[in-house]
Amino acid sequence: MNAPTPVRSLRDWLDRLSGDGRLAIARPGIGLRHEAAAVANRLDGRQASLFPQPGGHPGTIVSGLVSSRAWMAEALGTTQDRLVAHFQQAAAQPLPWHERNSAPAQEVVHREGLDILKLLPVPTLNEHDSGPYISAGLMISRDPETGLQNVAILRCQISGPDRIGVLVLPRHTDNFYRKAEAQGRGLEVALVVGVDPACLLASQAIVPLGHDELEIAGALTGQPLDVIKCLTNDVRVPANAEIVIEGRLLPEIREPEGPFGEFPQYYGERAKRHVMQVDAVTHRRDPIFHMIVGGGLEHLLLGAIPREATILATLQRSFPGVEDVHLSLGGVGRYHLYVRLRKKQEGEAKNVLLGAFAAHYDIKHAVVVDTDVDIHDPQEVEWAVSTRFQADRDLVVIPHAQGSKLDPSGREGVGAKMGLDATVLMDAPPMKFKRIRVPGEAEVDLDAVLAPGADWRAVIG
Incomplete structure (x- = not known):
């Protein structure tokens, strides 16, 4: 079986899904509060969903982009049976990104009077979520000492017109943040929404500190990823992204965030979390906002596949x-x-x-x-x-x-x-754990042996 051609932008992937009926388009005006998420969940694993003018907002939402292993493999240009090995190889042999001077991600720029909910159709997902959330955003941060980047998907609550509550776990983003905080300044970040499947999957790679997941994204598609420097800080973001929210994680400040429906299909609790101050929003013309419904297949698979690759490599060493x-x-x-x-x-x-x-x-x-x-x-x-x-x-x-x-x-x-x-005991008699099998079952041509529509009474008469 020949591997498919990898896709390198969200729009290319939507074209692929639409071409064979895997993209459902909702009527305009589906509600932003729970309604879009409800429709996406009903279609989860069968069709991706696109919502024009949700809740009367002029924007567009898409969900369910990679809610099957087969889709993910196709988007990366590999086959399902090779998916984990393909990810292992990309993580082991990343490709340095290629920086551009201009990019679709910066076609439209907003720097004054920012109001995220007016600019973007941010939905409320599960029943007890504390409000609108950016659930599929790549939080890209930059080590203030080395300049090396990290990419992660962190849950982001819209807390004000230009303020976002962020759950920062004690991992790489937190490591960078603590360095910046020790210097008395905020951590420069960019929240990127609407990227190709390779960027989504690469963001979940379990790699040591100092490995830029955007380089893994390039390796996943076999071509260096095009990036562009943010306008208000030094973070590099995917050039073909739909939306980029530039800002800083503020030092010494924590504000309430949550609850939010998480991958175990329960709610992450409310607590005081990090705060992102938004400095600018850039986007493509007619941008597409990606929504991941918490606890859905897209959420689960994006976490599972990179972990499988890491766990398999770890076990095979020993x-x-x-x-x-x-x-x-x-x-x-x-x-x-x-x-x-x-x-x-x-x-x-x-x-x-x-x-x-x-x-x-x-x-x-x-x-x-x-x-x-x-x-x-x-x-x-x-x-x-x-x-x-x-x-x-x-x-x-x-x-x-x-x-x-x-x-x-x-x-x-x-x-x-x-x-x-x-596992079977090694000293077990050969027939004790022998699986039953009907010879020739796998080779039967059902079309050749069955008579569709036949009347059983006529047959036995």
């Missing part, structure tokens, strides 16, 4: 028999990991389980299965657990371990981890 990993959607693309292992000796699966928990702290439950089990099919994994696992022999439990702070069953990010060794 366990060459690990062939594949999968973060299931039932585990919200973060908490449940399935591992396919070509086991060489007893006890190896338990070591793999321990390695999996060390590979990413979000992993809560892990299952290791043999190579005859399809880890992308939850029913297959459940079958392996039901027929190959014994709790008194094959269970690993680790209490009081670091986990996700968004897991409501934990306590401030501390909880238990459970591993299940659902």
